[in-house]
Amino acid sequence: MAHLKIQRQYDIERENRGWTIDNITLFIDDEPAGYINIQNITEENFKKFYPNGFYDYLRQIAGYSLPADINELSINDISGYRLRYTNENFNALTGPQKIKELIRNNPEKHQIYKDFLKYNLNRPFVAYSSIHGEHDRHKIYPINQEGKKDVVFEDRSKYGSTVSFKNRGLGKVLYVEAGNMLAENNLSLHKSQCISDSANNLWDKLQKEYPESITIKNNSALRDKKDVIFSSQNIEDYIPDWIDTVEYTTIEAPKMEVEIRRFKIRSMS
Numbered sequence: 001m002a003h004l005k006i007q008r009q010y011d012i013e014r015e016n017r018g019w020t021i022d023n024i025t026l027f028i029d030d031e032p033a034g035y036i037n038i039q040n041i042t043e044e045n046f047k048k049f050y051p052n053g054f055y056d057y058l059r060q061i062a063g064y065s066l067p068a069d070i071n072e073l074s075i076n077d078i079s080g081y082r083l084r085y086t087n088e089n090f091n092a093l094t095g096p097q098k099i100k101e102l103i104r105n106n107p108e109k110h111q112i113y114k115d116f117l118k119y120n121l122n123r124p125f126v127a128y129s130s131i132h133g134e135h136d137r138h139k140i141y142p143i144n145q146e147g148k149k150d151v152v153f154e155d156r157s158k159y160g161s162t163v164s165f166k167n168r169g170l171g172k173v174l175y176v177e178a179g180n181m182l183a184e185n186n187l188s189l190h191k192s193q194c195i196s197d198s199a200n201n202l203w204d205k206l207q208k209e210y211p212e213s214i215t216i217k218n219n220s221a222l223r224d225k226k227d228v229i230f231s232s233q234n235i236e237d238y239i240p241d242w243i244d245t246v247e248y249t250t251i252e253a254p255k256m257e258v259e260i261r262r263f264k265i266r267s268m269s
Contacts, residue, residue: 001243001244002210002242002243002244003030003243003244003245003246003247004026004028004029004239004245004246004247005026005027005029005246005247005248005250005263006024006025006026006172006177006246006247006248006249006252007024007025007026007027007171007247007249007250008022008023008024008177008181008249008251008252009022009023009024009025009250009251010023010251010252012037016050017060017061018038018041018046018048018049018050018060019039019040019041019120020039020041020042020045021037021038021039021127022036022037022039022181023035023036023038024036024038024174024177024178024181026165026170026173026174027166028243030133031163032132032163032173033131033132033133033165033170034128034130034131034165034170034171035129035130035174036126036128036130036150036174036175036177036178037126037127037128037129038124038126038127038178038181038182038189039124039125039127039163040120040122040123040124040125040187041120041121041122042122043121043122045239046117046121052070052095053099053101053113054099054102054103054110054113055070055073055098055099055102057113057116058081058083058109058113058208061116062109062112064081064083064088066078066081069095069253070095070098071094071095071098072208073095073098074090074091075090075091078102079181082269083102083105083106083109084105084106085101085102085105085129086104086105087101098185104130109137110161113250114221115221116221117221118219118220118221119193119221119222120220121220122187123190123227124182124187124188124189124190124194125189125190125191126175126178126189126191126195126199129171129175129199131165131166131168131170131171131174132164132165132166133164133165133166134163134164135258140201143228153192168240168242169238169239169240170240171198171202172202172205172206173238173240174207174220174230174238175189175202175230175242176232176233176235176238177235178231179230179233180233180235182232183231183232188215188230188232189225189229189230189231190227190228190229190230191227191228191229191230193223196258203213203228203230204231207228210233213230213233214228214229214230215228215229215230216228216229216232217229234269
């Protein structure tokens with residue numbers, strides 16, 4: 001039998017153009033067994049990073065080198081990016097008027113912006129997940145003195161073992177805990193459109209074995225127009241039978257110390 005620790009770590013990539021990346025890592029008898037990263041742009045972050053909506057999308061996502069202050073935007077700035085306009089007095093317009101002019105004359109780019117919102121705004125999905133194989137290294141996110149995160153790859157042999165944790169039921173645990181973590185903020189876990197075969201198989205297995213946990217909605221921004229959503233579940237139903245105790249911890253950013261969310265050793269027998 002084994003001990004499972006489920007560790008949450010929030011906002012592991014600080015100030016990433018509005019995206020919040022949250023991490024859940026599993027440890028088996030203190031050895032890293034796998035992790036999942038969930039990305040999302042919250043309503044709060046959208047207002048903070050995209051106060052000018054479409055214009056800030058052009059600057060931060062589409063890659064247009066435009067003035068940070070919309071009021072300073074000129075015809076010379078937009079001409080190099082083939083942004084169309086019809087008002088010859090464009091330079092004299094107010095910031096909001098310039099945005100309306102850009103939207104009115106560039107409907108195809110504005111549609112891409114709207115699809116960007118449908119795909120990312122309040123729609124958390126898996127950015128990356130991994131259950132470690134025999135020789136896989138573990139990715140960690142230590143917090144430095146500035147409160148920022150550094151990505152470090154850790155050799156698992158330091159734990160005295162390089163066993164494989166694949167195909168042992170831990171993938172389901174990651175997804176269920178991700179769904180439960182998001183549910184605390186009235187959100188659900190969505191299926192990513194960029195997904196590996198193994199992750200796609202896991203979604204299919206969840207839908208087949210636990211159909212009540214899956215909802216499918218229409219979303220025109222997705223390739224297949226179908227948004228597959230996993231709702232929160234009782235995690236005890238998903239813990240493999242070879243695990244007998246479970247512990248939950250949380251690393252709060254940007255603090256350096258580890259805080260306990262709920263420290264509960266639960267017998268699974």
